[in-house]
Amino acid sequence: MSMTVQTRHLFTLEAKVSIQMGQETPTGMRRIAVVEGGSFRGERLRGEILPTAGGDWLLGRPDGVLLMDVRLTLKTDDGAFIYMTYTGMRHGPEDVIRRLNAGEPVDPSEYYFRVTPRFETASGPYDWLNRLLAVGIGDRKPHGPVYEVFEIL
Numbered sequence: 001m002s003m004t005v006q007t008r009h010l011f012t013l014e015a016k017v018s019i020q021m022g023q024e025t026p027t028g029m030r031r032i033a034v035v036e037g038g039s040f041r042g043e044r045l046r047g048e049i050l051p052t053a054g055g056d057w058l059l060g061r062p063d064g065v066l067l068m069d070v071r072l073t074l075k076t077d078d079g080a081f082i083y084m085t086y087t088g089m090r091h092g093p094e095d096v097i098r099r100l101n102a103g104e105p106v107d108p109s110e111y112y113f114r115v116t117p118r119f120e121t122a123s124g125p126y127d128w129l130n131r132l133l134a135v136g137i138g139d140r141k142p143h144g145p146v147y148e149v150f151e152i153l
Contacts, residue, residue, distance in 0.1 A: 007150035010134055011042030015049055015072070017056055017144040029060035035072055038144065045126060047076035064097065066090045068115065080123035088115030090138065103142040113138035117149055
């Protein structure tokens, strides 16, 4: 038996977010972002991110790592609701992060941006999501993140 990780593309998720507040805390700069909507598209499921039904709790650590704690509600094109949560991190060279924060285009190969999504749904056709782990590779755009999400087989 081979002990290698195999994946299958689950979907591409594109979110629109806006920072609502930020404050320095003992552990770093805490920011709260509202997820204003977006979409997800894949071979087995597709739909929209419901606006104002999710958020992103960000923590900018003193070492330059940005930690994410995100909750979203997805609605598939056929009307099923899926609760999606993920944690992750983003970091890179100081000049690259400065360009990202300024809204400049930056190739995702220049920085590290990874997430670990999990799913919960009561919908029978999508209940397989309740039993899988996934990983995502992010690309930060000016309007919000774009993730390529992969099921770990």
